[in-house]
Amino acid sequence: MIAIIGGGPGGLTLARVLHVHGIDAVVYERDTSRATRPQGGMLDLHADTGQVALRAAGLERQFLAAARREGQDQRMLDHTGTLLLQQDTPDDAPMDRPEIDRADLRDLLLDSLPAGAVSWDRAFSHAEPRPGGGYVVHFSDGSIAECDLLVGADGANSRVRPLLTDAQPVFAGTTSIQSAIHDVDRTQPELAAMVGRGNYWVFGPDLILSAQRNGDGTIRVGILLPGTPDLDRTPVSELLDGWAPQFRRLQAACDEPFVVRPIAVLPIGLTWPRRSGVTLLGDAAHLMPPVGEGANAAMLDAAELALAIAAHPSDLEAALAAYEPAMQARATETAKRSAAVMDMMSGPDAAQKVLRFFQPELVD
Template identity: 45%
Template sequence: MTAPTTPRIAIIGAGPGGLTCARILQRHGATVTVYDLDADRTSRNQGGTLDMQPGSGQVALRAAGLMDEFAKHSRPEGQQMRLLGRDAAVRFDALPSEAAKGEGNPEIDRGQLRDLLLDSLAPGTVHWGHRLTHAEPLGDGAHRLHFAHGATAETGLVIGADGAWSRVRRLLSAAQPGYTGVTFVEAGLNDAGTRHPALAALTGDGTMMALDDNHGLIAQRNSDQHIRIYIGMRTHEDWHRRAGVDLADTDTMRAHLLERFTGWNEQLLGLITATDTGYINRPLYALPVPHTWSHAPGVTILGDAAHLMSPFSGMGANLAMLDAADLAHAINGTPTVDGAVRTYEEIMLPRSVEAARGAAEGLDSAFAPDSAQQALAHMSENH
C-alpha cells in the first residue's frame, strides 16, 4: 500500500470535464491531482466526434487557453447536418457557410480533444490506473479516497468527473441512471472514402441521420476517413437476450439488425452490413430529471456525474467543460472552497436541469412513430 498523499484538490476522471477543470485550476496556480481508472492515456478508444459550441465548449477552451490548439485539430466542415428518409431520399441538408465555419460548432474527435487537454497539464498531474472504490468523509470537508489497488489519498475537495456511474455522486445523491428505452448499436467504416465511397457520399462531411418509426441510422464523420455509425432502436434493454442474439456473434447480429430494419433502402442498410469494426451494444441511460442535491462540504460533481442525459441534447461534453470552467473560476475567485462550490452549484444545477429536459424531449422525438416528420420540423426551424 502506498502512503497517503494530500493534494488540495482531487478530480476523479480524466474526461473532457475533469481535464478542463484541472487545466484552468493549474493556470491560476492551484494544486490539483487527477485520478483515472484507465491504465494509461492510450488504453481505451475515446469514442466519436464532438461539436464544440460557442456558448459552452468554446468558452471553456478559451478559459483554458487552448483555442488556438483546438483550431489546429477541429473540422469546421463537420458541421454539415443531413436528414434522410428510410428510402435514402434527402429531406434536409445544411452545409456550413464560410462564416459558420469560423463561428459555429466545429467538430473534433474525442481522442484529439483529450490529448489536447492532457498535453496542457503539468507532468504527473494525472495518476493512471486509479479506480476509486469510495470516498470516506473525514469531517470539515476533507475526504480520504480509497482506490482498488490499495492506495489512498486525502483531499480538501473532491470533484467527481467520473461519468455515468460516478462513485463520487454517492456522497451527494442516491440517484442512479435509468434506461431511456433506446439502444444504439455502434458500427464503423474505416478508410471510408476509398473502401466505402458510396456510403461516404451518403454520409457527407458531418452527421447524417435517417429516422423513422422508432428506428434510426446515424452516421458521423470522424477524422482519418473513419465513419462512426449508430444503429438506433426503441427497444427493451435486454433486447438481445429476448431475441436469442449473441452480441459477440457478428453474423447473427447483422442478420437480426437487418430484420429490424426491414423495408429500409438497400444503400442505407449498407451502414449495417459494411461495418469494419463489428457491433457494440450501447444502451442509453440518463439520470432522473430534475437531478439536484443538497450542498455537502468538500465535494461536488460535474458533467455526466451530475447530469447524465441522452446524446440528443448535443450538450454532453460541452456542458461538462462549461461546468469545469465555472467550477474552476469559482475556486480561483472565492475565498473559501465551500463558498466556491456553493457558487458553482447555484449556476450549474438550474442549467443542467433545463438541458436534461431538452435532451429527454429530443430523444423521445427522434425515436417515435413520427420521428421523420419531427426531425425535419426541428432541423428546418433551427437552421
Template identity: 50%
Template structure:
C-alpha cells in the same frame, strides 16, 4: 487546498487545466491505465456558449482551431427511402457555428496542456470516506490511498462519487449499437459520399441509423433504438440488426453490412430532469456524474462549461465556490436536460421523420442548432 478530480474525461481535464492557469494544482485520478487504453468515441461539435467558451478559458482556442473541422458540421437527415428531409451546410471554413473535433484529439489537447504528473493513471476510485477534520480519504483499486480537501466527481454516468451526495435512479432512454467502417474513402467511396464530411441521420419509426465521418477517414455508425426489453445481446448479431431495417433503402443498410467491427450494443440511461442534491462544501459533481442526459449533443459541452464555471469560482473564493457553482449549474442544466429528453423522445417516436424535420427547420432564433 488539495483538490482531487475523479475522472479524466473532457470535464475533469478541463477543470484541471483552468485551475492550473489560475495557479491552483489538482490531481486527476483516472481509472484507465494510459491515455490510449480505449477509443474515446467519434466527433463532437463544440458549442460557442459552452464547450468553446471553456476552451477559451483554458487558453486552448488556437489548438482547437488547428484541429477542428468546420466542414464536419454538415448534417443530413434522410427518411428510410433515402429521401433528404434536412440538409444543413455550414459556411466553408467558418468557426462561427459548432465545428466538429474528434474526441480523442480534444482529449489529447487537454492532456498535453497539463503539467506532468497531473493525471494519475490506473487509479479507479473504490471508496471515499470523510475525514474528521474535513476533506476525504480516498481508496483506489489495488490499495493505493490519498487524501484531499476537495473531491470533484467527474467520473461519468456510473460515477463512484455521486452516491456520496445522492442516490439517482437512472432512466433507460435508448439502446445504442455502434459499428465502424474503416478507410471509407478508399474501400467504400459510395458510403463515404453518402455520409459526407459530417453527420448523417436516417430516421424511421422508433429507430435511427446514423453515421459520422471521423478525422482518420472512418465512418462511425450508430443505431439508436427504443428500450423495449429486448435482451441487449440480441443486437450483437449483424443479421438481427439488418432485420430491424428491412425495407429501408439498401444504400442505408449498407452502412451495417460494410462495418469492419462487430456490433457493440449498450444501454443508454439518463437522470431525471431537475435532479439536485444537498450540498457539501468539500464535495461536488460535474458533467454526466451531475446531470446525465440523453446523448443529443449537450453532454460533453455542458461538462466542459461546468468545469470552467467551477474553476472560476474556486479561484475567486474557495469558501463559497461549491454552493455558488451548484446553484448556478442546477439553474442552467434544468431546461437543457428537459430539452434533451424531448429531442431523444422525438427521435425515437413513430412520427420522428416529420417531428425532426420541423425541429431542424424552425427559424434560427428558435433552433438549438
C-alpha cells in the same frame, strides 16, 4: 489539494482551468495510460458552452485549429432513400458547433497539463471524510490520496455520486447500437461519398440510422430504436429489412461488432444537500440523453467550478456554494431541452418533427 476522479473532458478541463489560475489538482483516471482505449467518435462543441470552457482554459486557438468546420454538415433522408434535407457548411461559416475527434480533444487537454497532473491506473474505490475536512480517497489498488476537495467527474456510473445522493441512472426507453467503418475512403468510397463530411440521418418507421464522419477517416454508425433489442432473436442485419439497399450496405460494411448501449438518464432537476469537501460535474451530476449537450455541459461545469475556486482560493465551501446552485439550475434547463430532442426523434413522425426543427418554413 483537489482530487478529480475521472479524466474525461470535464475532469481534464477542470484541472486545466485550475492550473491556469495557479491551483494544484490531480486527476485520477482508471485507464492505465492515455493510449489504453479508443476515445470514440466526434464531439460538437458549442460556442456558448464547450467553447466558453476552452477559452477559460486558454485553449481556444488550439481547439479551432483541430476542429472540423465541415463536420457541421447535415443530411437527412427517409428509409426509402428520399432526401429530406441537406445543409452544407460554407468555408467561411461561423464555428458555432464544429466537430472535434474525442481523441484530439483529450490530447489537447492532456498536453496542456503539467507532468503529474494525471495519475493513471487509479480506479476510485471509496472515500472517507477526514476529521478536519476533506477526504481520504481509496483506490482499487490499495493506494490512498488525501484532498481538501473531492470532485466526481466520473461519468454516468459515478462512484463519487453516492456521497451526495442516492439517485441512480434509469433506462430512458431507447437503445443505441453502435459500430464503425474504418479507413472508409479507401475501403468504401461510395459509402464515404454518400455519408459526406458531417452527420447523416435516415428515418424509418420505428428506428433511426445515423452515420458520422470522423477526422481520422472513420465513419461511426448507429441505430437508435425504442426498447431493449434482442439481437439473438433479431440480428442487426435484419433491423433494416425493407429499407433502401444503400442503407443495408452501410450497416453491412461495419467492421466492428455492434455494441448495445441502453440510454440512461438521471432525474431532471436533481439536487442534493450541500456537503463539505465534495461535489460533482458532468454526467455524474446530470446525466442526459446523448444529443450533443453532455460534454459541453461537463466542460462548462468544470470551467465554472474552477473559476469559483479561483475566486475563493481560501474558502472552498464558498466556492461550492457559488458553483452548485448555478450548475444545477443550468443543468435542469439543458436536461429539459435534451429530453425534448429525444422525444422529437421518436415515433413514426420523427422525420417531420426533426425537419420542422431545422427548417420550419419547409414543413406544413
